Amino acid sequence: MSKPNVLIVFYSRTRSTEILANAIAAGAVAEGAEVRLRRARELVGPEVMQQVPGWFDSAEAMNAKYEKPTEADAEWADAIIFGTPTRFGSISSELKAYIDGLGGLWFAGKLNGKAGSVFGSTSSRHGGNESTLLSIYAPMAHLGLIIVPLGYADPSMFKAGTPYGATHVSVHDTLVPDDDHLAVAEYQGRRVASVARSLRCVPSVTEAA
Known part of the structure; x- marks a missing residue:
């Protein structure tokens, strides 16, 4: 059986979301998946980024480590996992710009039936983690992704995560994310990879006939 392809697209400014992304990738790999980790790019120039201490240097370092996500990545994937920091209770503009750029694949129906999942981080307590993740469910539904939540099917879920x-x-x-939060992230990677593998094995009506 071939490996499921898992695309993890995230935006991270101060590494919290990046750390979760890598833990999710490790979980997916442990489940036998082929993984691509991609970082969405800034929508503002260096002059704006340098007004926030550490932003420019952090972006430069992460952009050197991770390629920019493309339409080809999304078409390659059997599962797409989106990660974002909270921006006023919703998705970051950087990640949303990538999702908005998938219109061509959406129009061609090339994303229908792929697994989709989300993760994120926030700076302040009660800062909108859950509302941010739920805000991404809507565009995933429009893209035709099969949304994969975590539920409480793993012991790690009773200690951290949502x-x-x-x-x-x-x-x-x-x-930074502690062991409990990383365990949830790894579980998410395993779960999404497992679902993606199962979806690939389900024949269509025409194939079954």
């Missing part, structure tokens, strides 16, 4: 996807609260960038 039933909608892995999360983390950095408390104004003073904390």
Whole structure:
């Protein structure tokens, strides 16, 4: 049986979301998946980024590590997992710009039936982790992705995360994801890869006939 292809597209400014992305990738690989990790790019120039301490340098470092996501990545994938920091209770503009750029694949029906999942992080407690993840469910439904939530099907879920996807609260960038949050992220990678593999094995009506 061939490996399921899992695309993890994330935006991260101060590494919290990046760390979760890597844990999800590790879980997917453990489940036998082929993984592509991609970082969405900034929509503003260096002059704006340099007004926020550390933003420009962090972006430069992460962009050197991760390729920019493309339409070809989404077409290649059997599952797409989106990750974002919270921006006023919703998705970051950087990740949303990538999703908005998938219109050509959407129009051609090339995303229908792929697995989809989400994860994210926020700086402040009660800063909108759950509302952010749920805000991504809507465009995933429009793209035709089969949304894969986490539920409570793994013991890690009773210690951290949300039933909608892995999360983390950095408390104004003073904390990185701990073992409990990373365990949820790894479980998410395993779960999505498993679902993607199962979806690939289900024959269509015409194939079954």
